[in-house]
Amino acid sequence: MPTLVENTGQSKVSAIHELGRADFISVRDFNFFYGKKQSLFDINMDIPEKQVTAFIGPSGCGKSTLLRNFNRMNELIEGVHHSGEIQLVGKSIFDRNVEVIALRRTIGMVFQKSNPFPKSIYENVVYALRISGQTKKSLLDDCVERSLRGAALWDEVKDRLHESALGLSGGQMQRLCIARAIANRPKVLLMDEPCSALDPIATVKVEELIRELKQEFTIIIVTHNMQQATRCSDRTAFFYLGKLVEYDNTHKIFSNPSEKKTEDYITGRFG
Amino acid sequence: MDTIGTHSLDFFKTDKHEASRALSRSLKNRFLTLLCIALSLATLVPLVSIVILVLKNGLPLLSRHIFTELPPAAGMAGGGFGNAIIGTLVMVGIGLAIAAPVGILSAIYINEYAPISRLAKTVRLVAKLLTGIPSIICGVFAFAIVVMRTGYFSAYAGGVALAVLMLPTILLTAEQALTGVQSAYREASYGLGATRFQTIIRVVLPDALPAIMTGIMLAVARAAGETAPLIFTALFSQYWANSLSEPTASLSVLIYNFSTVPFPHQIQMAWTASLVLVAFVTAANIIAQTAFSRKH
Amino acid sequence: MSAPDPDSQPIADFKSRPDLFRLLCQAAAALAVLTLGWILYEIIYGAWPSINKFGWNFLATAAWVPNREKFGVLPFIIGTVASSGIAILLAFPLGISIAIFLNENFLARPVRQTVRFVVEMLASIPSVVYGLWGIFVVIPLVKGFGDWATVHLSGVPIFSGPAYGNSLLTASIVLAIMILPTITAISRNSLSAVPHTLREGAYALGATRWEAILGVIVPSAAPGLVAATILALGRAMGETMAVAMLIGNSSRLSWSILSPSGTLAGLLANQFGEATGMQVNSLMYAALILVLITLLVNLAGEAILRYTQKKTAGIH
Numbered sequence A: 001m002p003t004l005v006e007n008t009g010q011s012k013v014s015a016i017h018e019l020g021r022a023d024f025i026s027v028r029d030f031n032f033f034y035g036k037k038q039s040l041f042d043i044n045m046d047i048p049e050k051q052v053t054a055f056i057g058p059s060g061c062g063k064s065t066l067l068r069n070f071n072r073m074n075e076l077i078e079g080v081h082h083s084g085e086i087q088l089v090g091k092s093i094f095d096r097n098v099e100v101i102a103l104r105r106t107i108g109m110v111f112q113k114s115n116p117f118p119k120s121i122y123e124n125v126v127y128a129l130r131i132s133g134q135t136k137k138s139l140l141d142d143c144v145e146r147s148l149r150g151a152a153l154w155d156e157v158k159d160r161l162h163e164s165a166l167g168l169s170g171g172q173m174q175r176l177c178i179a180r181a182i183a184n185r186p187k188v189l190l191m192d193e194p195c196s197a198l199d200p201i202a203t204v205k206v207e208e209l210i211r212e213l214k215q216e217f218t219i220i221i222v223t224h225n226m227q228q229a230t231r232c233s234d235r236t237a238f239f240y241l242g243k244l245v246e247y248d249n250t251h252k253i254f255s256n257p258s259e260k261k262t263e264d265y266i267t268g269r270f271g
Numbered sequence B: 001m002d003t004i005g006t007h008s009l010d011f012f013k014t015d016k017h018e019a020s021r022a023l024s025r026s027l028k029n030r031f032l033t034l035l036c037i038a039l040s041l042a043t044l045v046p047l048v049s050i051v052i053l054v055l056k057n058g059l060p061l062l063s064r065h066i067f068t069e070l071p072p073a074a075g076m077a078g079g080g081f082g083n084a085i086i087g088t089l090v091m092v093g094i095g096l097a098i099a100a101p102v103g104i105l106s107a108i109y110i111n112e113y114a115p116i117s118r119l120a121k122t123v124r125l126v127a128k129l130l131t132g133i134p135s136i137i138c139g140v141f142a143f144a145i146v147v148m149r150t151g152y153f154s155a156y157a158g159g160v161a162l163a164v165l166m167l168p169t170i171l172l173t174a175e176q177a178l179t180g181v182q183s184a185y186r187e188a189s190y191g192l193g194a195t196r197f198q199t200i201i202r203v204v205l206p207d208a209l210p211a212i213m214t215g216i217m218l219a220v221a222r223a224a225g226e227t228a229p230l231i232f233t234a235l236f237s238q239y240w241a242n243s244l245s246e247p248t249a250s251l252s253v254l255i256y257n258f259s260t261v262p263f264p265h266q267i268q269m270a271w272t273a274s275l276v277l278v279a280f281v282t283a284a285n286i287i288a289q290t291a292f293s294r295k296h
Numbered sequence C: 001m002s003a004p005d006p007d008s009q010p011i012a013d014f015k016s017r018p019d020l021f022r023l024l025c026q027a028a029a030a031l032a033v034l035t036l037g038w039i040l041y042e043i044i045y046g047a048w049p050s051i052n053k054f055g056w057n058f059l060a061t062a063a064w065v066p067n068r069e070k071f072g073v074l075p076f077i078i079g080t081v082a083s084s085g086i087a088i089l090l091a092f093p094l095g096i097s098i099a100i101f102l103n104e105n106f107l108a109r110p111v112r113q114t115v116r117f118v119v120e121m122l123a124s125i126p127s128v129v130y131g132l133w134g135i136f137v138v139i140p141l142v143k144g145f146g147d148w149a150t151v152h153l154s155g156v157p158i159f160s161g162p163a164y165g166n167s168l169l170t171a172s173i174v175l176a177i178m179i180l181p182t183i184t185a186i187s188r189n190s191l192s193a194v195p196h197t198l199r200e201g202a203y204a205l206g207a208t209r210w211e212a213i214l215g216v217i218v219p220s221a222a223p224g225l226v227a228a229t230i231l232a233l234g235r236a237m238g239e240t241m242a243v244a245m246l247i248g249n250s251s252r253l254s255w256s257i258l259s260p261s262g263t264l265a266g267l268l269a270n271q272f273g274e275a276t277g278m279q280v281n282s283l284m285y286a287a288l289i290l291v292l293i294t295l296l297v298n299l300a301g302e303a304i305l306r307y308t309q310k311k312t313a314g315i316h
């Protein structure tokens, strides 16, 4: 039995990027329903560890729906149900033994619209630690600095950690939300159109950040921006009408897609 | 190499300390949910108690005579409160006749003519503040401007007090009703060359009418149940009123007067009057809701 | 209007006529504004002799003996503040709970709608009916509790005996029920105005439902909850009939919540009908104090509510 390796942030970021497991997350015959309306059909895919996987596809094709199943956020909506399986490192996330609040700590999420809590920057970052009962100040301080550095925000806010997070700019708020998500030391980071509300400069910063973060996290990002997908993802999945049409290396998808639909979409012929 | 081992799968309950911590969090969560549900359902208790008592104590005396006869003298049996029902209706009517035009016209001014003027802002603020003024102050005001000037208690005085009470409700709901009218209608009307007056009368008001009626019914419901503004403006009367300028009975003051006397029959009558009053107020509220739903 | 021939119609009639309807509306609006000033004017005018005679002492004196022309409203001010304060203490936890309950999906929608309907019904029951109900239901309960408390909790000043049914506690309990709809409605509004994304953010970080509610949603709605409480306080202070029927209307000062007390509104309700001379002026003075207190409280509540709306408008 191999020993349990603690992932310490800084050491890993500088560490050589080792290739992880190819089926870190695996989706099997997954169907999803909002009430009677089916919005995902027989999805099968393996998402590799420590790589960036992009979900693309026209609006309403089910990208967010699938993404929000990975941390079971969809359970908050009344009347939903699913069939099939989603596994994280070989274990079902729907298993009865799974504590959903612990699952959500393992799989962090960043939303389309940044949603900092109306608290100080500091309190936003340590929120997850606080709710899991951590009170040791030195540990919290460490976490704040490490996470904010991780989200490339430290230098901009280090002098006003105790001011309200609502005073930040849009791009800063989004990076704060990323910091808040990685403070939890998750294994996976889900990002649903994280840049759609940001200006180009802030977008570049977040994209750089994503490339950095994949040293440590498995990242899944939903995006409507083709350039963004090519710039920062390793693999790309194209969805259409709730089905997974094509899933391959990003380079392959954008240079030589095997499906006509994919080609039409990325060349802007529809959607 | 088995890569599973390198990941601490902490979403499975593996760590003992972690598991007990998660358990206590989820127990706390459960407890708060139950507490919240219990407290919320506890509100049923007073309402159910009031409804049951009003029905139980009010129904025995409920008969046709209640509506046609005069209140019994102290310690006497029989009788009714026909004069109080009429008095309530008359005074609410007087209040409405004053408050409705002022309220609706003000609402038209602040919504159609000058929505961002200083007057409009002041009207909104004053209306909000008037809703917060204790109802008994409306009585004090009517006492000062009617009773003290004329020298006697009267239905007029009661009506004026109720008008002040109703004004803010009518004004604010009418303004909301007017805001709810799509501006496309107005523009279409102006586009056809209508004047502002024509647009308001022919397009805006008809569209807003159901919602305005809602406000009026809500105001009526509230005014009918109020006692404080009437208690020293209209006072009370054992007899049928001959004019609007004499002390006038009302249901709510009757309840107040009879609830504090030591005669069981009178107390029973207070319950019956409560039943009638609650029925009337509830009916007015229901009409208000349904009149409103017609709009959508 | 007959359809005019477009060609024969003059291009436009640019002459603007005075809009009489506009003037009428403007007059009505002015009247509405003046009402508040007029109310204040009449009350001050009526109170003037008493203001002249008693000045500030009126507020600090604990005597109300009309036939000896001794007037002071201190006990009634204290009674007003105490009864509405206790009512808030009772109603606040309940009202916030209900608001949270209505904003969450603990139970099926029909149950939530029922609770909502019940709270709305509570708002529509006339004050005198609460008074009548209080006489026959709450007074015996409080009397029973008071008899027990004066024996077993006799060391505590607020439970010192003897216990009465017509007491501060009785009035406060009924007041709490009466202001519950106000607290609930405003709190519910401010809770549901909290953006859904904040809740999702908390859940995504592994918060339980109540950690999200208490740690994120309630703090975001806090100004609205404060405003709800303040506006409810204003209502409680001005509430007249139920209090007048239940509180005992005494001008004696006492520490015990089990003994009779009095409020400004109750004083007016009880004495205005038969008052003469300086008593009328003094009652007007008392009315003035009541108006000023409630206006102040309501202004504060409105200001907070406005501030909240501005702030949440920024978040959305």
Ligand SMILES: Nc1ncnc2c1ncn2[C@@H]1O[C@H](COP(=O)(O)OP(=O)(O)OP(=O)(O)O)[C@@H](O)[C@H]1O
Binding pocket: A034, A037, A039, A057, A058, A059, A060, A061, A062, A063, A064, A065, A066, A077
């Ligand atoms: N809460 C919901 N209730 C019912 N149907 C929903 C809900 N959320 C999404 N849907 C439906 O599910 C389908 C997939 O939606 P989803 O949000 O996953 O699309 P998307 O690919 O993320 O689109 P976008 O690019 O616009 O974000 C859509 O048809 C949508 O209407």
Ligand SMILES: [Mg+2]
Binding pocket: A063, A064, A065, A192, A222
């Ligand atoms: Mg989406």
